[in-house]
Amino acid sequence: GGVTPACTPPYRRGAAAGSAGISSMKYSTSEIGVGGPLLSRFDFIFQLWDSTKRDDLVADHVLQCASAVPPPPFASPQLRDYVLECRMRQTPTAGPKLPPDV
Structure with a gap:
């Protein structure tokens, strides 16, 4: 057993995922x-950029969705008709009175 060190392949492309024109050193090391x-040992580098305006829009949308009152699953007339139908089907019409x- 042991540790096998990784090294940069000799024909490694500087572009992420082989895309032409994208340098792996596009950003300075001080930014990263x-x-x-x-x-130089990393194949992919993802940077996340904050946008206050976009963050505010997303937060407002999430809060509106969370605070909205959902509509009832059935309107009142539909619910009334459903309950009447259930009562008619479940009420025994034959049998002992x-x-x-009691």
Whole structure:
């Protein structure tokens, strides 16, 4: 056992995913916060950019969705008709009659 060090392949492209025209050193190492020798070992580098305006729009949308009152699953007339239909189907029409005091 042991540790096998990784090295940069000799024919490695500087572009992410083989795309032409995109340099792997497009951003300076000070923006990324990693030194050049270490940075060159990565195949992909993703940077996340904050946009206050976009963040505000997304936050407003999420809050509106969370605070909105959902519509009822059935309108009142539909619910009334459904309950009447259930009662008609479940009410026994044949069989022994029970006295009202039971």
